[in-house]
Amino acid sequence: MIDVQRLRVLREVARHGSFNRAAATLRFTPSAVSQQIAALERGLGLPVVERSTRGVTLTAAGRTLVETADAIAAELADAQERLDRLSRQSARFTVAAFASGGRRLLPAALAAFSARHPEAELTILEREPEESLPLVREGRADLALAYHFDGPPPARPGDRSGLDWTPLAADPLQVVLPAGHPHAGRAAVHLAELAGERWVLGCLKTAGLMDRYAALAGFEPRVCCAATDYGFAQSLVGAGVGVALIPSVALGDTPGLVAVPLEPPAPARHIGVATPRRHRGASQPYVESLLELLRG
Numbered sequence: 001m002i003d004v005q006r007l008r009v010l011r012e013v014a015r016h017g018s019f020n021r022a023a024a025t026l027r028f029t030p031s032a033v034s035q036q037i038a039a040l041e042r043g044l045g046l047p048v049v050e051r052s053t054r055g056v057t058l059t060a061a062g063r064t065l066v067e068t069a070d071a072i073a074a075e076l077a078d079a080q081e082r083l084d085r086l087s088r089q090s091a092r093f094t095v096a097a098f099a100s101g102g103r104r105l106l107p108a109a110l111a112a113f114s115a116r117h118p119e120a121e122l123t124i125l126e127r128e129p130e131e132s133l134p135l136v137r138e139g140r141a142d143l144a145l146a147y148h149f150d151g152p153p154p155a156r157p158g159d160r161s162g163l164d165w166t167p168l169a170a171d172p173l174q175v176v177l178p179a180g181h182p183h184a185g186r187a188a189v190h191l192a193e194l195a196g197e198r199w200v201l202g203c204l205k206t207a208g209l210m211d212r213y214a215a216l217a218g219f220e221p222r223v224c225c226a227a228t229d230y231g232f233a234q235s236l237v238g239a240g241v242g243v244a245l246i247p248s249v250a251l252g253d254t255p256g257l258v259a260v261p262l263e264p265p266a267p268a269r270h271i272g273v274a275t276p277r278r279h280r281g282a283s284q285p286y287v288e289s290l291l292e293l294l295r296g
Helices: 004-016 017-025 030-044 061-090 099-116 129-137 204-217 231-239 286-296
Strands: 050-052 057-058 091-097 121-128 143-149 163-178 198-201 222-226 243-247 257-260 268-276
Touching: 004 017, 004 030, 004 061, 017 030, 017 050, 057 061, 091 099, 091 129, 091 257, 091 286, 099 121, 099 143, 099 243, 099 286, 129 143, 129 163, 129 268, 163 286, 198 204, 198 231, 204 243, 231 243, 231 257, 268 286
Parallel strands: 091 121, 091 143, 198 222, 198 243
Antiparallel strands: 050 057, 143 268, 163 243, 163 257, 163 268
């Protein structure tokens, strides 16, 4: 029988990559953490971590156990949530969403949801996908409005993500130009035609995307600013600093700017909803209801 407490210790070691940092989180001594891991390995007959001067990494057995520990933690969190609901006689429903999607896609759906479920106590968390998906996986959010760029979605049937992914919409990136730019009146423009421009990045995650599509178009982009806010990036375009690739959902109605679609091949975000695969608790009717409203 695998000891649940030892799984908890292994999970913290995996999170922090260090016995010392795991011990601080758990309020154990580093020696106690080491003893718990050693006892777990003796019981299994397999090593679960590899120790080096650079820290601690998981073995294949360790990764399998951490996946199990994540599932157990989510089950316990779901059980605690249901118990809390019984004690409060109210229904809590937590949604995590990225900022631009939350601003454009959530309000109408949430208004209809609240009218449909007045008993639900809504909590909205603004989180990027790298934070919101773990919240759903761990049972701390019931649903995440998220996105991914080109490539596979963050969850696929039969994988070990613990999530289901429901695609909602493609969100193509458009080039934002000053209204007086020579290409501002075009129905579409090829990225290669912008090879000589200075670029403002509205999100650090688009840097690799920009490099990849620029390489396909045969040039190396000159990046003059790497911002973390699409609104700020658009204001810099308005100030004449450069041009920017902005997802359609994040476009602002800014005087003096024009958004022009890109001719293929063109980058896009793909917006969807992440929900827990295994942990179908009391919030499941709310998950299904909001999903229906978001899908329109």
